[in-house]
Amino acid sequence: MIVSLAIFTVVAVVAAAALLRIVSDNSKAQSLQSAINNVSYVLDAISREMRTGTNFQCTVGASNPSFSSDRKSLNPPSQSCAMAVPSQNTVVAFLSSQVDPAVPSCRLIYVYRFNAPTSPTSGNATVTKAQQSTCGQSLSDLDYFPVFDVGNLTNFTQLYDFRVSVHTTTAGYSWAVFRLWGSAGERIQDSSLFDVETAVSQRIHD
Amino acid sequence: MTNITPTKRGFTIVETLVAVTILMIAVVGPLTIVNQALRAAKDANNQMIASNLAQETMELVKNQKDQNTTAGVTWLNGISSPATPCTQTDPKSNLASLACDMQFGTSPDSYQYITCGGSGLNNCQLFKTTTGNTSTSYTHAGPPYVQTPFTRYYYLNPVTGDPTMLYQVLVRVVVSWSSGSGYTNQVQLQDFMTSAPQ
Numbered sequence: 001m002i003v004s005l006a007i008f009t010v011v012a013v014v015a016a017a018a019l020l021r022i023v024s025d026n027s028k029a030q031s032l033q034s035a036i037n038n039v040s041y042v043l044d045a046i047s048r049e050m051r052t053g054t055n056f057q058c059t060v061g062a063s064n065p066s067f068s069s070d071r072k073s074l075n076p077p078s079q080s081c082a083m084a085v086p087s088q089n090t091v092v093a094f095l096s097s098q099v100d101p102a103v104p105s106c107r108l109i110y111v112y113r114f115n116a117p118t119s120p121t122s123g124n125a126t127v128t129k130a131q132q133s134t135c136g137q138s139l140s141d142l143d144y145f146p147v148f149d150v151g152n153l154t155n156f157t158q159l160y161d162f163r164v165s166v167h168t169t170t171a172g173y174s175w176a177v178f179r180l181w182g183s184a185g186e187r188i189q190d191s192s193l194f195d196v197e198t199a200v201s202q203r204i205h206d
Numbered sequence: 207m208t209n210i211t212p213t214k215r216g217f218t219i220v221e222t223l224v225a226v227t228i229l230m231i232a233v234v235g236p237l238t239i240v241n242q243a244l245r246a247a248k249d250a251n252n253q254m255i256a257s258n259l260a261q262e263t264m265e266l267v268k269n270q271k272d273q274n275t276t277a278g279v280t281w282l283n284g285i286s287s288p289a290t291p292c293t294q295t296d297p298k299s300n301l302a303s304l305a306c307d308m309q310f311g312t313s314p315d316s317y318q319y320i321t322c323g324g325s326g327l328n329n330c331q332l333f334k335t336t337t338g339n340t341s342t343s344y345t346h347a348g349p350p351y352v353q354t355p356f357t358r359y360y361y362l363n364p365v366t367g368d369p370t371m372l373y374q375v376l377v378r379v380v381v382s383w384s385s386g387s388g389y390t391n392q393v394q395l396q397d398f399m400t401s402a403p404q
Contacts, residue, residue, distance in 0.1 A: 018233045197262060
């Protein structure tokens with residue numbers, strides 16, 4: 001009887017550990033999948049707008065680079081910027097494909113801010129956006145709303161980096177390169193690193 | 207006088223083994239399923255990276271085509287050439303003997319196409335630059351850069367009715383990676399490209 005009980009106890013303990021592992025792994029898998037969906041969605045949304053944009057102006061700076069929402073500031077030639085160093089922020093402004101219904105010839109300005117984390121070891125990179133709702137509308141800091149802020153998402157451990165560089169060809173067509181580096185997962189010990197790079201190219205307008 | 211001994215029976219070995227067997231079946235089944243789910247989630251992570259890498263090449267190919275259209279030069283200039291044709295006539299083949307890829311310079315302020323198929327540049331294997339605690343760029347340049355599980359290339363398939371690719375072509379970008387269990391995954395992105403503005 002003692003031998004039987006010993007065998008059963010060992011197996012029961014192993015089974016209990018396995019069940020705990022099941023719960024943990026399932027949670028990790030769901031968290032990772034959710035984080036991946038978030039990254040894909042944000043990249044897709046930004047890419048879609050930039051693909052149909054024109055007159056790109058990109059600025060890099062230690063703080064939020066200044067940007068005038070005057071439409072003339074987006075006149076050609078487009079302004080390129082190299083990939084910022086991790087402590088720097090980048091602002092990308094462009095004429096979107098959306099127009100002011102009252103002024104159909106006026107395409108509205110979209111501005112994206114790619115903010116570096118406050119610290120390389122804590123803090124998260126964030127992306128905020130401001131967009132004109134009417135032609136000539138002035139954009140201030142208050143107009144920026146978060147597009148991607150993993151601090152509000154439980155399925156990210158940290159987003160170390162979300163950077164962009166914009167380049168313009170001599171013909172005037174721009175392309176942008178995005179780089180994301182982060183850790184997905186609710187807990188550090190369960191997290192999984194991702195290092196994403198992609199590009200988006202402005203399309204020729206007819 | 208009868209000696210009455212109370213019956214105190216425990217589990218027999220057979221009973222225990224039966225119980226253990228049932229318990230094992232009950233545990234191993236779900237454990238296997240969850241492990242597969244975890245592996246699928248990790249594959250999804252690689253798939254996301256691969257999809258974005260494929261999109262990167264597709265976008266740069268289209269950017270080059272748009273530049274050519276605007277400049278009035280041959281529409282596949284910088285994408286393929288007679289000397290280094292990035293073409294493949296069999297669209298179902300995974301052979302990359304004539305495959306190419308778009309590659310950034312030291313910083314992504316410029317790009318150019320390279321041939322990497324066959325025994326070409328590291329057989330289209332992607333490496334990552336390591337520049338401290340920042341995201342890294344993917345490159346075909348080999349060591350000292352860190353090898354990734356990904357390979358990436360594109361090739362052009364002539365379209366029926368236009369075998370010499372004068373007006374249209376099918377662009378196919380392939381990113382593949384091997385998972386830990388030894389099998390190879392692949393993301394294929396394909397799009398028709400015409401010489402007219404798109």
